[in-house]
Amino acid sequence: MRSALHAEWTKLRTSPGTLGLALAVIVSTVGSSAAVAAATGCAPGGCGQDLTRLSLTGVQVGQAVVAVLAVLVIGDEYSTGMVRVTLTALPRRTTVLAAKAVVVAGVVAVTAVPAVLGSLTVGWFILPGHEVVPRAAVGSVLYLVLIGLLGLGTATAARNPAAASGIVLGLLYVFPIIAQVVTDPGWRRHLQQAGPMSAGLAVQATGDVDAVPIGPWQGLGVLTLWALAALLTGGLLLARHDA
Amino acid sequence: MNAFGQVLRAEFTKFRTVRGWVVAAVAAAGATILLGLLPGMQGSCGRNGPGSECAPTLGPGGEVVVDSFAFAHRPLTGDGSITVRVTSLTSRLLDPGPDGPPPDDGSPHEASAREAATPGASPRGSRPAVVPWSKAGLILKAGTAQSSSYAAVLVTGGHGVRMQYDYTHDRAGTPGTVSTDSPRWLRLTRTGDTVAGAESPDGTTWTTVGSVRLAGLPPTVEAGLFTTSPQHAERVGGSLGAGTTGGPTEATGTFDHLLVRDEARSAGAPGQVARPAWEGENVGMPGPAPQVPGGDLERAGGVFTVTGSGDIAPAVAGAAGIGVSLARTLAGTFVMLLVVTVVSTGFITAEYRCGLIRTTLTASPRRGRLLAAKAVVVGAVAFVTGLVAAAVAVVLGQRVLRGNGVYVHPATTPTELRVIVGTAALLAVAAVLALGLGTLLRRGVTAVATAVAVIVLPYLLAMTVLPDGAARWLLRVSPAAAFALQQTATQYPQVANLYTPANGYFPLAPWAGFGVLAGWAALALGTAAVLLRRRSA
Known part of the structure; x- marks a missing residue:
């Protein structure tokens, strides 16, 4: 396992796109958070909105880049045929x-910390005076890590990076829109509880926690289930199928 | 090829x-x-037996309108004018309880409004509020049927004096809210097909707000006082769990110095013909009737209030509208x-x-x-x-x-x-x-x-x-x-x-x-x- 870890880290570290994507995560997250905070333009501390959550809006954009980064970790190997070399060197596929x-998880966590902290700082400067809840910050980092794992699992199962990123982004973004459309309150709530993004982002809620369809940590739990399901499917297909 | x-x-x-x-x-x-x-x-149109179908109410211009208000009126034949002083206009938000008024149409916003309102555990009943488009004033209407042609001059909760006619038209008069210290005199004058609306701070110097031609106005129209107050809606949350909250409102207008000049009757033998009786009516409003004065308001000469809920306006979709x-x-x-x-x-x-x-x-x-x-x-x-x-x-x-x-x-x-x-x-x-x-x-x-x-x-x-x-x-x-x-x-x-x-x-x-x-x-x-x-x- 140690040598496998070392090998994977070397591959990721030396792959040309990684650093750019990591920077893109930070820039897109902080940038869109700042844009949203600036466009909100309400009186300091008095616009009836969950300001911590508002300053973390960028996570919803940054997660797309995180998903791409994760998809590329295995997707690129399928594109280039590198996966055959990897599996020859390390025949135990689950270990890989x-x-x-x-x-x-490690790379996303290291990237997510500055992205989330940067968003909160920018949000605090633009809309000063609100309390920053640590749970929202820690939860957002964990959220991004889980999105990364979801992306990795999906890409392993789908084997085509473009299709995989389409599937992951679809999973993330379709649920909230359908929930917006479905008008039966019970169904809407269930959809928001089941969707990986709407459930996972419940962890960012700080104000009126009762108004959120699912508890903060339970929501992150739902996302963990999604990520685990994707990794298990990916792992099973990887173990069974010809590479 | x-x-x-x-x-x-x-x-x-x-x-x-x-x-x-x-x-x-x-x-x-x-x-x-x-x-x-x-x-x-799910909605309630046509679900509660015959009569609950949501047939669109089409105004004179062919657009869908809402037309519900409390109306104290009397017939007015031929040319004439009606004048009144408005001394106050207050509004209240009505909290729709589980046994409250049924939703008009089962629109999603109402459903989510109820859901959002429940955890707040607000006390049942009503609370005072400023409803910017609550209206009280004079109206001259082709009949008491819904969606008939009309012209009105009115005071609003937050948009000053307006002259509105045939649902989609709106002209602004003097801004400012009405109170006992700064009352507003309003007057509607009919001359043939033309209805002019005027306002005055003291009852002597009059400013015309608008003069409109209502084609096909019948010889006898219903003229009188009205009050109405639209649905209010506001956004709650503002995040993934966002929704809208809202509900019906009710306004009360206080009037005095009511005077009707009836050209047709004054041209005849004054005193011979009985003055037409005033009637109170809730146009297009279900449920228990708010107080609308009847009897002889002109002779009473005193102060009276009209309380109503609804709107006289084009119908919109969404939180504050229907459907x-x-x-x-x-x-x-x-x-x-x-x-x-x-x-x-x-x-x-x-x-x-x-x-x-x-x-x-x-x-x-x-x-x-x-x-x-x-x-x-x-x-x-x-x-x-x-x-x-x-x-x-x-x-x-x-x-x-x-x-x-x-x-x-x-x-x-x-x-x-x-x-x-x-x-x-x-x-x-x-x-x-x-x-x-x-x-x-x-x-x-x-x-x-x-x-x-x-x-x-x-x-x-x-x-x-x-x-x-x-x-x-x-x-x-x-x-x-x-x-x-x-x-x-x-x-x-x-x-x-x-x-x-x-x-x-x-x-x-x-x-x-x-x-x-x-x-x-x-x-x-x-x-x-x-x-x-x-x-x-």
């Missing part, structure tokens, strides 16, 4: 996937 | 032989139709947009991925022509599937909604066509934009993510999380502006409502919004064409 998962 | 036709044919063959793309396109169209037909909404607009049936467009974006990006990046692009460019060396052929293929596929899906969703979706008792605002056939063709055009141009981005970025995953972020994400953010200002800005500049093509509801400044994108109100005019998307697509495709020619494949 586990090592990739650890590396992805 | 000419050269372009051959390239076109080759590209179409490539598209149709990739099973994943065809399946995705058909599945997306199916999902769009399904979401349009999803019976996720939903046509765009509700096209909610599934988003799913198609996502699929069209991914497939169109993949249509070119797949060639880069497996090296097929070199074969393609060898067979058809004119690169601009190749890109044009690809754009035509993805655009046409998106247009046709979008057209079918939108047509089915709009036509059948309306039936399902109406069958469920939901009030759907009627739209004219040209508007319906614009919505259906517009949705197809939106998908086609989005496909071309995605193709352009795919050609620029070449790497499948990066291109897909960028295209989704540029085309799909702005719409999602604007609809769900963003505060109103940011959402409107985004819907002006981003490709999502094209969703304005689906707007069927009209925005009236004299009707308070949440005119938010999520309720189907977009900041740009339909085809202007489409122009924004077309501009983005042209930019992407143009840059892609230049780069495709310059770069080695």
Whole structure:
């Protein structure tokens, strides 16, 4: 496992796109958070909105880049045929996937910390005077890590990076829109509880927690289930199928 | 067959032989139709026996109107005038309890309003509030039937004195609120078909607010005092769990110094003919009657109040209005947009991925022509599937909604066509934009993510999380502006409502919004064409 980890880390570190994508996560998250905060333009502390959550809006944009980064970790190997070399060197396929998962989680966590902290800082400067809840910050970092794992699992299962990123982004963005459309309150609530993004982002809610369809940590739990399901499917297909 | 036709044919063959793309396109169209037909909404129209059908009330101009108010009136034959002094106008929010007034139409907003209101545990009853468009004043109406022609001069809760007539017309008078210290005198004068509204601070110096011609006004009209107060709505949350809250309001107007000058009667023998009796009536209002004075108000000469709820205005869809607009049936467009974006990006990046692009460019060396052929293929596929899906969703979706008792605002056939063709055009141009981005970025995953972020994400953010200002800005500049093509509801400044994108109100005019998307697509495709020619494949 140690050598597998080392190998995966080397691959990711030396792959040309990684640094750019990591920077893109930070820039897109902080940038869109700042844009939203600036466009909100309400009186300091008095616009009846969850300002912590508002200053973390960028996470919803940044997660797309995180998903792409994660998809590329295995997707690129399928594109280039590198996966055959990897599996020749490390025939235990679950170990390969586990090592990739650890590396992805680590890289995303390291990227997410400055992105989330940067968003909160920018949000605090533009809309000063609101209390910043640590749970929202820690939760957002964990959220991005789980999105990374979801992306990795999906890409392992789908084997085509473009299709995989389409599936992951579809999973993330379709649920909230359908929930917006479905007008039966019970159904809407269930959709928001089941969707990986709407459930996972409940962790950002700070104000009226009762108004959120699912508890903050339970929501993150739902996302964890999605990520685990994707990794398991990916792992199973990787173990069974010809690469 | 000419050269372009051959390239076109080759590209179409490539598209149709990739099973994943065809399946995705058909599945997306199916999902769009399904979401349009999803019976996720229940209403009460026609559900409570005969008489509960939500037949549209059409005003004199043919538009859908709401017409409900408390009316103290008497007949007025021929020319004449009516004058009154308003000394106060107060409003209250009525908390709709579980046993409160039933929703007009089971609109979603009411359902979510109830849900949002429950945890707040607000006390039952009512609380004072400022309702900017609550109205009290004089009205001269063709009859007491709903949606008949009228002219009114009135004071409002927050928009000063207004003269309004035939539901859609509104003219501003002096601003400011009315109180015992600063009362407002109002007067309506009828001369033939013309009705003039005037206001005065003291009853001696009069300013005309407006003079309008109401064609076909009958010789005898109903003239009198009225009060009404519209639904209020506000946004709560402002995040993923966002909803709207609102409910009915009620206003009370206090009047005195009522004077009716009846030319026809004064021309005859004064004192001989009995003065017509005043009647109190609630026009278009269900439920227990608020107090409306009857009897002889002119002789009483004192102070009296009229309490009413409702509105005399064009009907709007959304939180403060009734029912939903046509765009509700096209909610599934988003799913198609996502699929069209991914497939169109993949249509070119797949060639880069497996090296097929070199074969393609060898067979058809004119690169601009190749890109044009690809754009035509993805655009046409998106247009046709979008057209079918939108047509089915709009036509059948309306039936399902109406069958469920939901009030759907009627739209004219040209508007319906614009919505259906517009949705197809939106998908086609989005496909071309995605193709352009795919050609620029070449790497499948990066291109897909960028295209989704540029085309799909702005719409999602604007609809769900963003505060109103940011959402409107985004819907002006981003490709999502094209969703304005689906707007069927009209925005009236004299009707308070949440005119938010999520309720189907977009900041740009339909085809202007489409122009924004077309501009983005042209930019992407143009840059892609230049780069495709310059770069080695």
